Amino acid sequence: MVIRTFKLILLLLLGVPVVASAQGKLNVVTTTEDLGAIAREVGGDKVAVTALARGYQDPHFVDPKPSFILAVSRADVLIVVGRELELGWLPPLLSSSRNSKIQPGAKGYLDASVNVRILEIPTGQITRAMGDVHPSGNPHYWLEPGNGRRIAQAIRDKLSENAPANAAYFAQRYADFDMRLAVAEKRWDATMAPYKGTKVVTYHRSWPNFMERFGLDVMGYVEPKPGIPPSPSHTLELIQDMKRQGVKLVVVEPYFDLKTPQAIANQVDGKVLVLAPSVGGTKEATDYIQLFEYDVNLLAGALKQVTGK
Amino acid sequence: MRATRFACVALMGVALAMVPRLALAQTAEQAQTIQQQIDQLRKEFGDRLAALEAQLAGIQGGQSGAGAPQTAPLPEVGQGGALSNSKVFNPDMAVIGDFLGASGRNEVNPSPALEMHESEASFQAVVDPYGRADFFVSFGEEGVELEEGFLTFTELPGKLLTRVGKMRAAFGKVNGLHNHVLPWTDRPLVINNLVGGEEGIDDAGISVARLLPAGPLFLEATGQVFRGDSGELFRSSKRGDLSYVGHLRAYHDITESTNVDLGASYSYGHNPAGIVGDVDIGRFTTKLFGTDVTLRWRPLTRAIYHQFVGRSEIIWSDRGQFGGRQRSMGYYASGDYQFARRWFVGGRYDRSEHADDAALLDKGASATLTYWPSEFSQVRGQYRHIDYADGPAANELLFQFQFSIGAHGAHPF
Helix, strand or coil, X not given: XXXXXXXXXXXXXXXXXXXXXXCCCEEEEECCHHHHHHHHHHHHHHEEEEECCCCCCCCCCCCCCHHHHHHHHCCCEEEECCCCCCCCCHHHHHHHCCCHHHCCCCCCEEECCCCCEECCCCCCCCCHHHCCCCCCCCCCCCCCHHHHHHHHHHHHHHHHHHCHHHHHHHHHHHHHHHHHHHHHHHHHHHHHHHHXXXXXXXXXXXXXXXXXXXXXXXXXXXXXXXXXXXXXXXXXXXXXXXXHHCCCEEEEXXXXXXXXHHHHHHHCCCEEEEXXXXXXXXXXXXXXXHHHHHHHHHHHHHHHHHHCC | CHHHHHHHHHHHHXXXXXXXXXXXXXXXXXXXXXXXXXXXXXXXXXXXXXXXXXXXXHHHHHCCCCCCCCCCCCCEECCCCCCCHXXXXXXXXXXXXXXXXXXXXXXXXXXXXXXXXXXXXXXXXXXXXXXXXXXXXXXXXXXXXXXXXXXXXXXXXXXXXXXXXXXXXXXXXXXXXXXXHCCCCCCCHHHHHHCCCCCCCEEEEEEEXXXXXXXXXXXXXXXXXXXXXXXXXXXXXXCCCCEEEEEEEEEEECCCCEEEEEEEEEEEEECHHHEECCEECCCCEEEEEEEEEEEEECCHHHCCCCEEEEEEEEEEEEECCCCCCEEEEEEEEEEEEEEECCEEEEEEEEEEECCCCCCCEEEEEEEEEEEEEECCEEEEEEEEEEXXXXXXXEEEEEEEEEEEEECCCCCCC
């Protein structure tokens, strides 16, 4: 009797139809808001984009919530940052998604890091004594407009592969994004030009692409090693180095505590600056171009204060 | 006649005029071909040179190492993956050590003063385009056991998530968790008394789970069939003595920081109470019913510093045995709060009757303090008081060191 009831319940459950996907539009799921913003630029009204992690949360530490499983299960295209950024939370979403279209290697899967410029690729022996190191290089590569352009190209190609009828539309949207980005880049370059070669400190290694692009030199980090919280000895050492080299700006991501950076800034008579590392990291960073607009203007303003230029 | 001669001369003239032109045309064609070949070679050479330069730049850039300050290295373009090809098809492998210590008094269920409680080795990889495999082998101080080893099919129609192999059953919350993800050094009394203890419902079988349409609500139904052997909880004497587990899970994001997870579980199987001298003369069965609720709060902008998880499970057992069926019940309620990046504090209240004698009621309470040096190690202390129904009260100070090496896959939420 029990077995028969169990089988009946199981059959009833399995017989319920699954949810249909969005009508006519390509369902695109991205792991971060940056990729989501670029997908919207390229996909326009032919795609429905869902970004999983919010721009103001640490993308290394995201809970693989069941609500994300729902989103991934309905995706036609999944775009990931890659370079082990989502290693701690994406695999259980993929294995529970029941969606073969977006598994790695499938037609609907895009690792946005494949054709971009990657910095800090470690060589030699890698151990966790080095902290939370990424064996395939620094995954914060989207913080460079050139890489944004390359990501947009990859998204254009992936969307066209999955919706060939709209390929011309995606190509036109990409060209428009490319043009607007190029115009904005000239503006950002002009804003940042006076500060080329200025040394700064950042909390985490989130900014190598950004700082390199605008000619700033990251001379140290608040974290003693990637992912390891600040220690008193490292903090003292960093303060000494900053004083010696005249470094007065500490750049922090919105999801880190400001206590230690503020203490460092006080010691060097400098300034703490919270920049947005992602679209949505602040309410002003509404899209990919606005993210740089916000960061560049804020950074230039702070550099003007601390350098007097 | 003159006209014929004129025509011949004219033809010859045209022919003579054509010869150099034809030769010239052929020469031009050859030159164009050669030029194309040169261009092609130049392009290939250029591409190759660019790739080599990019590789060199990557090596130079990488020489600073991940732990050293960045020295504005030149980037590498288009590197799809920096990992060695020889390791591409190896599974992700990891070992998690669980070292336990105990002090104080417990005469009913004493644990050793010091023990390497478990070393869990995991091997996880994609098998083929249709599935992935996960193996978890548990090494104790005296033996080895396959804790879980299953194949998950990712390509089945109807959005079914199907697993075959040995696995922890989807009964409630704690039964499905490995030791190293528990927020305590032990398992709650109700799990020990009614659901088979540390091993729990962990058996060879088939699991089918399906998402049910419920709008923004995550609703998942799971049906599992097992061989029917799970420690002292279920025992199979015949091939047909299968055990069954059904689980319904509902999850909802209340806000982006707060969510609630509800579950209802049912399990049925033959128990060993009727086995006398290797013969199951009683043919007794056990039915388990459970409900669980988990409330989580984790503010996204401070997710690495603060979070709270409140959890409770209530379990009812209906066990057949000589002398009639015993209906027992138990529950636990716990709360764990992360108050700093590396620090957690928690508490748990336990209350459970015994499965074979509902008149015996154990009660307990615990307090925990956990420190995480990093994501890959943790130190935990737990004070535990238990009022046993069949023995003197226990007061213990338990401590635990956990450490992980290798690439252990992320756990389901």
